[in-house]
Amino acid sequence: MELTVWTYEGPPHVGAIRVANSMRDIHFVLHAPQGDTYADLLFTMIERNKKRPPVTYTTFQARDLSGDTAEIFKTAARDAVARFKPQALLVGASCTAELIQDDPGGLAKTLGLNVPVVPLEMPSYQKKENWGAAETFYRLVRAFAGGAGKPETAPEQASCNILGPTSLGFRNRDDIVEVVRLVESLGIRINTVAPLGASPADLARIPEAHFNIVLYPEIADTTARWLKRQFGQEMVTTVPIGVGATRDFVTDVARVAGVAVPSELFETGAERLSWYSASIDSNYLTGKRVFVFGDATHAIAAARIASEELGFKVCGLGTYSREFARDVREAAAKYGVEPLISDNHLDVEDAIIAAQPELVLGTQMERHAAKRLRLPCAVISSPVHVQDFPARYSPQMGFEGANVIFDSWVHPLMMGLEEHLLQMFRGDFEFHDEAGSSHLSHGGPAAAHQPGTESEQSVAAEAPAPEAATANTAANDDRPAWTSDAERELRKIPFFVRGKARRNTESYAAENGLNPITIETLYDAKAHFGR
Amino acid sequence: MTTVFDASSACTDIAARPAREVLKQRGQHEVFCGLTSIMWLHRKMQDAFFLIVGSRTCAHLMQSAAGVMIFAEPRFATAIIDERDLAGMADMNDELDKVVTRLLARRPEIRLLVLVGSCPSEVIKLDLPRAASRLNGEHSPACRVMAYSGSGIETTFTQGEDNFLAALVPDMPAESADAPASLVVVGALGDVVEDQMMRVFDGLGIGPVRFLPSRSSTTLPAVGPSTRFILAQPWVGACAQALERRGAKRISAPFPLGEEGSTAWYRAIADSFGVPEAKFDAITAPGRERARRAVARYRPVLEGKSVFLFPDSQLEPSLARFLSREMDTSIVEVGTPYLNRDVVGPELALLPETVRVSEGQDVERQIDRVHTDNPDLIICGMGLGNPFEAEGRSTKWSIEFVFTPLQGYEQAGDLAELIARPLMRRALLKVGS
Numbered sequence: 001m002e003l004t005v006w007t008y009e010g011p012p013h014v015g016a017i018r019v020a021n022s023m024r025d026i027h028f029v030l031h032a033p034q035g036d037t038y039a040d041l042l043f044t045m046i047e048r049n050k051k052r053p054p055v056t057y058t059t060f061q062a063r064d065l066s067g068d069t070a071e072i073f074k075t076a077a078r079d080a081v082a083r084f085k086p087q088a089l090l091v092g093a094s095c096t097a098e099l100i101q102d103d104p105g106g107l108a109k110t111l112g113l114n115v116p117v118v119p120l121e122m123p124s125y126q127k128k129e130n131w132g133a134a135e136t137f138y139r140l141v142r143a144f145a146g147g148a149g150k151p152e153t154a155p156e157q158a159s160c161n162i163l164g165p166t167s168l169g170f171r172n173r174d175d176i177v178e179v180v181r182l183v184e185s186l187g188i189r190i191n192t193v194a195p196l197g198a199s200p201a202d203l204a205r206i207p208e209a210h211f212n213i214v215l216y217p218e219i220a221d222t223t224a225r226w227l228k229r230q231f232g233q234e235m236v237t238t239v240p241i242g243v244g245a246t247r248d249f250v251t252d253v254a255r256v257a258g259v260a261v262p263s264e265l266f267e268t269g270a271e272r273l274s275w276y277s278a279s280i281d282s283n284y285l286t287g288k289r290v291f292v293f294g295d296a297t298h299a300i301a302a303a304r305i306a307s308e309e310l311g312f313k314v315c316g317l318g319t320y321s322r323e324f325a326r327d328v329r330e331a332a333a334k335y336g337v338e339p340l341i342s343d344n345h346l347d348v349e350d351a352i353i354a355a356q357p358e359l360v361l362g363t364q365m366e367r368h369a370a371k372r373l374r375l376p377c378a379v380i381s382s383p384v385h386v387q388d389f390p391a392r393y394s395p396q397m398g399f400e401g402a403n404v405i406f407d408s409w410v411h412p413l414m415m416g417l418e419e420h421l422l423q424m425f426r427g428d429f430e431f432h433d434e435a436g437s438s439h440l441s442h443g444g445p446a447a448a449h450q451p452g453t454e455s456e457q458s459v460a461a462e463a464p465a466p467e468a469a470t471a472n473t474a475a476n477d478d479r480p481a482w483t484s485d486a487e488r489e490l491r492k493i494p495f496f497v498r499g500k501a502r503r504n505t506e507s508y509a510a511e512n513g514l515n516p517i518t519i520e521t522l523y524d525a526k527a528h529f530g531r
Numbered sequence: 532m533t534t535v536f537d538a539s540s541a542c543t544d545i546a547a548r549p550a551r552e553v554l555k556q557r558g559q560h561e562v563f564c565g566l567t568s569i570m571w572l573h574r575k576m577q578d579a580f581f582l583i584v585g586s587r588t589c590a591h592l593m594q595s596a597a598g599v600m601i602f603a604e605p606r607f608a609t610a611i612i613d614e615r616d617l618a619g620m621a622d623m624n625d626e627l628d629k630v631v632t633r634l635l636a637r638r639p640e641i642r643l644l645v646l647v648g649s650c651p652s653e654v655i656k657l658d659l660p661r662a663a664s665r666l667n668g669e670h671s672p673a674c675r676v677m678a679y680s681g682s683g684i685e686t687t688f689t690q691g692e693d694n695f696l697a698a699l700v701p702d703m704p705a706e707s708a709d710a711p712a713s714l715v716v717v718g719a720l721g722d723v724v725e726d727q728m729m730r731v732f733d734g735l736g737i738g739p740v741r742f743l744p745s746r747s748s749t750t751l752p753a754v755g756p757s758t759r760f761i762l763a764q765p766w767v768g769a770c771a772q773a774l775e776r777r778g779a780k781r782i783s784a785p786f787p788l789g790e791e792g793s794t795a796w797y798r799a800i801a802d803s804f805g806v807p808e809a810k811f812d813a814i815t816a817p818g819r820e821r822a823r824r825a826v827a828r829y830r831p832v833l834e835g836k837s838v839f840l841f842p843d844s845q846l847e848p849s850l851a852r853f854l855s856r857e858m859d860t861s862i863v864e865v866g867t868p869y870l871n872r873d874v875v876g877p878e879l880a881l882l883p884e885t886v887r888v889s890e891g892q893d894v895e896r897q898i899d900r901v902h903t904d905n906p907d908l909i910i911c912g913m914g915l916g917n918p919f920e921a922e923g924r925s926t927k928w929s930i931e932f933v934f935t936p937l938q939g940y941e942q943a944g945d946l947a948e949l950i951a952r953p954l955m956r957r958a959l960l961k962v963g964s
């Protein structure tokens with residue numbers, strides 16, 4: 001039994017629904033109680049889908065448990081096929097139905113439905129959402145492509161499948177556009193994209209391609225490995241997030257496809273990250289400490305971009321995807337940080353506090369943690385929320401993806417800088433002292449100047465309730481006191497290094513038994529730490 | 532899927548009325564389970580912690596329905612049952628004890644720990660009331676421990692609150708039989724609404740008045756034969772029965788939504804406490820007048836429009852009554868997850884005979900009816916809203932009626948505005964579906 005407040009992943013059947021909702025002409029009959037229908041709003045509200053996901057929930061009740069639940073399932077399956085006329089029916093059980101052991105697959109078989117039925121086994125008390133999505137995709141591909149022998153592939157043109165993009169995936173909607181464009185620019189034919197937008201018939205054509213591109217290993221790795229064993233299809237597993245990774249991706253795809261990379265591909269001018277990063281105004285980005293957390297794919301990619309393309313210092317790297325912990329461990333070793341493999345958001349928050357980052361790249365969960373800690377943050381990975389489906393085109397992959405990433409990571413830092421300028425000029429008459437700053441602070445200046453806390457910027461307006469304050473105050477015990485002179489001096493230090501100056505000074509004071517902290521201590525510590 | 536026209540369901544207290552047919556279809560329900568009530572219960576009772584004993588699904592539901600993760604550690608959490616527990620490799624009660632001990636060590640300010648049963652805990656017959664009494668022995672008086680069920684196989688959405696309140700009733704202190712008459716208002720309300728109501732009660736000379744749930748677990752109202760109670764929310768029927776078992780007398784009324792509902796609600800209380808008519812009028816007149824004025828602003832938007840209500844919180848009959856009588860809308864269908872005739876009889880009595888009342892749900896066939904009826908506004912849950920909007924229909928999320936303070940005179944205008952907003956918005960937009 002494990003205590004959980006917020007979770008990075010839902011149960012495995014939510015992964016199955018994501019795959020069903022990605023595809024065309026599929027319907028999923030899920031044996032589940034009524035409350036589980038909340039999953040619909042993930043799609044209609046968060047992803048703003050115009051249709052309900054193709055799922056029928058049996059919504060059995062306690063009074064049905066005496067023996068009618070199997071009958072309810074059969075009725076629901078029969079009605080769903082009649083009403084929605086899918087090309088294939090997925091059947092499965094949620095956590096509660098798993099316990100009553102009705103065997104949806106077996107029941108569906110007895111119905112003599114006129115569509116193929118793909119039964120799913122979703123061990124709800126063991127696995128999670130991404131596993132559920134990967135397993136569902138694998139079962140579907142096996143069911144529809146499995147019968148095929150190794151087909152004759154069209155010899156005249158290299159062709160590939162792009163596997164992994166899924167409903168509710170982080171920026172998958174736009175990534176796929178970007179990647180298709182990139183691959184086609186190499187003269188390679190796209191045979192299928194799946195699961196997003198594919199029908200069961202499309203899955204049946206998967207073996208016709210020469211090779212597979214695994215865009216999101218969390219979803220497509222199992223399937224691609226099976227396809228390799230079964231049909232000898234090569235897999236390209238480089239994920240094209242960032243400039244370097246996109247170049248590697250192009251190189252890998254070209255090699256596997258046996259085509260040449262058109263020389264102008266890298267010089268079209270469409271990619272701006274490298275130039276923006278090199279331009280002098282980006283100098284201030286150098287060595288910014290960045291904490292990275294997300295699914296394995298996005299976390300590993302983000303760490304590489306941060307380190308190799310923006311000149312940040314990776315001060316923390318982690319993932320909640322235990323299935324891919326090994327890859328994240330390897331990456332962490334490269335940056336000399338302790339890998340954090342955890343699905344407990346409180347552990348992640350503690351790790352963020354300990355790493356003292358200046359920028360957090362994470363999920364919505366870390367965004368909230370960062371807000372509480374008043375750190376700039378950009379979201380790089382699922383779990384997603386409604387703002388991760390922006391109206392504008394904003395891929396993460398390919399060269400345009402790199403541009404988007406530059407903007408969305410540097411913007412929060414720049415907002416911070418603007419803040420700094422505002423603070424610098426606040427002695428000027430235009431800026432009376434209580435004038436709040438625009439960024440991170442809609443709460444007014446009331447809480448702005450409490451000595452002994454990091455609240456130079458006013459309290460974030462989104463966290464008014466008592467619970468929200470605990471994260472910050474907890475760390476304040478046993479701190480040495482500051483003289484008011486020292487406190488005033490500290491305020492003259494630009495805010496974006498002020499937190500660090502405070503921490504460094506305090507640890508220096510603690511180590512040397514100095515209390516209270518004077519201006520002297522502040523500058524001794526500065527000399528000691530060299531910044 | 533079965534359809535039953537239940538003609539035996541005449542509102543019990545209005546015997547003269549002809550029986551109203553209630554449409555009952557059995558199919559997919561598209562509603563939350565009772566766990567979702569924790570969303571407002573944990574905000575209302577600030578020293579209570581709600582520990583769901585359930586699955587990852589339950590935790591994910593809470594997170595998805597909440598839409599708010601700004602609190603690192605809110606006052607609810609899920610103890611997720613895993614395969615070790617199910618395989619008997621770990622004793623589930625020991626595991627639960629460990630989780631509770633750790634939790635209370637981390638949150639020493641908690642005075643009431645509530646174990647909330649889920650579908651999985653019920654299917655495996657984990658006896659949470661028993662676990663609660665065991666844990667209570669260990670942790671009280673520092674922290675009391677109790678249990679109720681919010682499972683989806685037993686409860687729909689707001690019924691979770693009903694079960695919680697009903698489970699609190701045995702712990703309410705006893706009021707002596709010769710105590711002067713007191714009033715308990717039952718069903719969670721916004722603090723602002725409670726404060727406004729208190730001012731009206733003070734004006735009417737009614738008191739003491741207490742609310743259930745109370746803002747703290749240590750200030751539960753006393754109950755006894757001289758206690759009278761009135762429901763402020765339609766979903767607290769089981770709690771009402773529990774109060775009656777402790778001797779309290781129920782005051783029956785429509786619910787305090789809109790000017791008419793609020794007046795009828797206050798009047799039922801005033802009558803029960805023998806408040807003179809003139810005094811009642813004097814005290815309520817300003818509020819009534821303000822409510823009428825506030826509501827009138829939105830009547831032009833809603834007047835003559837047709838409205839279809841999907842089942843959600845059990846507030847639907849009251850909303851329909853408000854819309855029909857104060858906003859002059861025509862109600863096509865009022866769905867409710869559960870029709871407690873004892874409780875909503877007075878509301879149904881005020882609805883025109885032409886209104887289709889449905890209980891329970893077959894969501895597919897209900898959507899078919901929307902397509903046939905083509906209403907001007909659909910009040911429905913979050914899973915259905917956008918798909919309807921994409922068809923060019925106007926919708927209002929029903930969940931907001933539960934989360935927004937809407938009761939009483941001062942909120943009557945807010946209620947009208949909330950319902951009128953989607954129509955006003957659609958009129959504004961020159962783009963869209």
Ligand code: SF4
Nearest residue numbers: 035564589649650683
């Ligand atoms: S319906 Fe049951 S299993 Fe689903 S979230 Fe609610 S209590 Fe948990």
Ligand code: SF4
Nearest residue numbers: 364385598599600601
């Ligand atoms: S608070 Fe933010 S992340 Fe959390 S649910 Fe709301 S929008 Fe999503």
